[in-house]
Amino acid sequence: xxxxxxxxxxxxxxxxxxxxxxxxxxxxxxLIISFIIKSVVNEETFQYMVxxxxxxxxxxxxxxxxxxxxxxxYLADMKANRTFDWLKRTKIAASTYYIGMGIGVFILANIxxxxxxxxxxxxxxxxxxxxxxxxxxxxxxxxxxxxxxxxLAGLFKNGKMAQSMLVPTMxxxxxxxxxxxxxxxxxxxxxxxxxxxxxWNPMLYLNDGLQYYLGLTATTWLxxxxxxxxxxxxxxxLALIARKVYHR
Amino acid sequence: MNLSLQDIVxxxxxxxxxxxxxxxxxxxxxxxxxxxxxxxxSTLAKCIAGDIVYDSGTMHYQHNRPVAEDVALQYQTxxxxxHLKIAEVIRLFQALTxxxxxxxxxxxxxxxxxxxxxxxxxxxxxxxxxxxxxLAFLLNxxxxxxxxxxxxxxxxxxxxxxxxxQKDIKESQRIIIVISHEVAGFERLFxxxxxxxDGRLADHGTLxxxxxxxPNPMFKGIEGIYFEVxxxxxxxxxx
Numbered sequence: 402x403x404x405x406x407x408x409x410x411x412x413x414x415x416x417x418x419x420x421x422x423x424x425x426x427x428x429x430x431x432l433i434i435s436f437i438i439k440s441v442v443n444e445e446t447f448q449y450m451v452x453x454x455x456x457x458x459x460x461x462x463x464x465x466x467x468x469x470x471x472x473x474x475y476l477a478d479m480k481a482n483r484t485f486d487w488l489k490r491t492k493i494a495a496s497t498y499y500i501g502m503g504i505g506v507f508i509l510a511n512i513x514x515x516x517x518x519x520x521x522x523x524x525x526x527x528x529x530x531x532x533x534x535x536x537x538x539x540x541x542x543x544x545x546x547x548x549x550x551x552x553l554a555g556l557f558k559n560g561k562m563a564q565s566m567l568v569p570t571m572x573x574x575x576x577x578x579x580x581x582x583x584x585x586x587x588x589x590x591x592x593x594x595x596x597x598x599x600x601w602n603p604m605l606y607l608n609d610g611l612q613y614y615l616g617l618t619a620t621t622w623l624x625x626x627x628x629x630x631x632x633x634x635x636x637x638x639l640a641l642i643a644r645k646v647y648h649r
Numbered sequence: 650m651n652l653s654l655q656d657i658v659x660x661x662x663x664x665x666x667x668x669x670x671x672x673x674x675x676x677x678x679x680x681x682x683x684x685x686x687x688x689x690x691s692t693l694a695k696c697i698a699g700d701i702v703y704d705s706g707t708m709h710y711q712h713n714r715p716v717a718e719d720v721a722l723q724y725q726t727x728x729x730x731x732h733l734k735i736a737e738v739i740r741l742f743q744a745l746t747x748x749x750x751x752x753x754x755x756x757x758x759x760x761x762x763x764x765x766x767x768x769x770x771x772x773x774x775x776x777x778x779x780x781x782x783x784l785a786f787l788l789n790x791x792x793x794x795x796x797x798x799x800x801x802x803x804x805x806x807x808x809x810x811x812x813x814x815q816k817d818i819k820e821s822q823r824i825i826i827v828i829s830h831e832v833a834g835f836e837r838l839f840x841x842x843x844x845x846x847d848g849r850l851a852d853h854g855t856l857x858x859x860x861x862x863x864p865n866p867m868f869k870g871i872e873g874i875y876f877e878v879x880x881x882x883x884x885x886x887x888x
Contacts (some may be wrong), residue, residue: 412732416768490720491745539736
């Protein structure tokens with residue numbers, strides 16, 4: 402049954418070309434710009450720009466749009482078009498659907514992530530071990546974000562409303578990390594000293610992990626294993642809230 | 650086992666849609682729920698199916714079990730899984746229901762084979778209606794609510810579907826409740842007719858009993874009975 406749900410989600414996502422293209426486009430725009438500016442700036446500046454901004458923003462955008470916003474819109478639409486009214490009369494448990502769709506989200510997001518990282522690997526130095534560790538970190542962030550999509554889909558009436566509310570959510574989740582880090586670095590301060598104020602944001606752990614794996618920082622704010630524990634904890638707590646909110 | 654509804658009340662923003670609706674639907678029967686738009690038919694169907702919560706009253710079908718667990722509701726249209734092919738939606742539901750029952754006859758009379766490769770988003774109203782009817786039966790529940798099942802079906806399919814319903818009720822001992830305006834020529838399909846007016850059950854009975862009760866209606870058939878009971882012409886001509 403899980404396999405059937407996963408297959409359904411993947412098929413629907415792949416056939417919805419407009420949404421699929423829109424999901425990967427923002428992340429790949431940064432990649433394209435990276436290819437262009439490689440010939441414009443010197444190597445040291447280029448490496449710093451790509452590792453410090455372009456690659457992290459690409460990954461954040463990819464995770465956000467591909468796995469989080471599209472899952473939220475998909476779920477909100479399922480609620481609006483009575484899909485869940487049909488499903489509740491079948492023999493499927495809500496948890497089975499949650500897992501089946503989650504596997505679909507992870508497969509699609511990982512395909513896009515591998516393609517993106519492999520493309521960036523052509524431009525900057527990323528060791529294979531760091532490549533895999535970045536993927537691992539991304540998957541833990543996905544784990545934390547996935548139940549959030551059920552919570553948001555539970556709050557919004559349909560996909561269109563969800564879409565309009567995802568923009569401020571994206572600004573909050575993404576720019577609270579990237580802008581804070583950039584401006585504190587420009588001000589000559591260590592961003593990690595201020596990370597305590599951003600613990601609520603799963604993107605913090607991804608961004609800090611990325612900076613470390615790409616060799617921009619000597620250490621992470623907290624030990625990496627703690628990031629994985631925090632993200633898994635977030636996922637569990639949010640999944641419990643999602644269970645309450647989505648089936649209101 | 651009968652499906653029994655007692656004093657069902659449902660209000661939306663202070664406006665009562667169902668006002669102490671009471672009725673009993675005996676097992677192994679097909680029943681017609683008749684009423685103008687806004688009479689409360691769809692609200693009643695959604696209350697029985699558990700899609701909306703009614704304010705007060707009681708529903709009873711099987712001991713120690715909410716009625717909604719035994720109900721399949723066919724919605725007027727099917728808008729789910731718009732990027733799946735019709736055959737894929739059917740396969741998905743077959744897997745989710747663990748392939749209950751043999752529905753080859755229904756599959757063939759609804760001619761699902763001819764458009765099984767069409768994406769749901771590209772399917773016509775009639776094709777979606779056929780899919781919706783098929784899925785409602787695939788759920789294999791003892792109570793099936795059909796919302797305008799005859800609309801969008803051509804005359805031949807309507808006749809075949811009516812014959813299928815008669816056969817299915819006898820074989821599976823189901824309760825089938827049909828909400829429809831388009832019942833011309835199929836009046837005999839229904840064991841009993843329930844007429845809703847303004848959220849209440851205005852009258853009910855077999856076609857013969859109602860014809861005897863209202864011997865000289867202004868119009869022929871069910872439309873005449875409906876006019877005699879409510880003083881209104883049924884939306885969409887019947888009879």
